[in-house]
Amino acid sequence: MKGRVLVVDDDLALAEMLGIVLRGEGFEPSFVHDGDKALEAFRETKPDLVLLDLMLPGADGIDVCRQIRAESGVPIVMLTAKSDTVDIVLGLESGADDYIVKPFKPKELVARIRVRLRRTEEPAPEILQIGDITIDVAGHSVRRGDQPINLTPLEFDLLVALARKPRQVFTREVLLEQGWG
Structure with missing residues (x-):
């Protein structure tokens, strides 16, 4: 299963690590480090899934999630250090399909990405x-x-x-x- 993944995170070291993990699993990652540029990057890259941090410079992850959700049903996975129940509920209610708290296990992240992509695959019409x-x-x-x-x-x-x-x-x-x- 291949897929284009847009990573929206301002932590450059984490983004680099995610790039290594995602490429190693056959995904095609692209990166944006600013919430204000996320929607434009989303439109340009046309990803199959978005990994989205909550705390971003410019627009925060909640705003970015709502903007993407307003124009697409692409799966959005929040990937953030915020672990309070209020933040999790807010993230999911803003349109995210999943919520993963940092630190995370790369294998679990990849498994969750695959599950989300599998659910969006439509069988070709016969x-x-x-x-x-x-x-x-x-x-x-x-x-x-x-x-x-x-x-x-x-x-x-x-x-x-x-x-x-x-x-x-x-x-x-x-x-x-x-x-x-």
């Missing part, structure tokens, strides 16, 4: 192609070239069953099961 016939399984539509083909739900289910295994011979019973369940 499109079946047989000759010049295109079947959009999720969209429940069939086209031959540019022409739509109208099918009943039963006909569609049977066509999908046959198209998924084009070289297989089906018994009547199997086709009945596919069509009528």
Whole structure:
């Protein structure tokens, strides 16, 4: 699993360490050290996940989180030294998906990043192609070239069953099961 991670933290040593860890795990990190520049960096890098400190020069992490959340559903993980319950609740209520208190274990951070990225992955829509016939399984539509083909739900289910295994011979019973369940 690869992913672009935007790290918003003013601690340069920590950012360097995060870069080493993230690159070692196959992620592509980018960095910004100022809250006022975070939204611009977010728009430019189009990350798959944001690691966000609360205490930043310029806009604080809560403001940055709200700004990002106002225009994107990308996962945001707060990574901060603030461990009070009030801060944790404020961070989560501002739109963060997770909250990790410093000091943290790098392996746990990577595991949490992977969980957040796994939840945002959408399966590719299933499109079946047989000759010049295109079947959009999720969209429940069939086209031959540019022409739509109208099918009943039963006909569609049977066509999908046959198209998924084009070289297989089906018994009547199997086709009945596919069509009528």
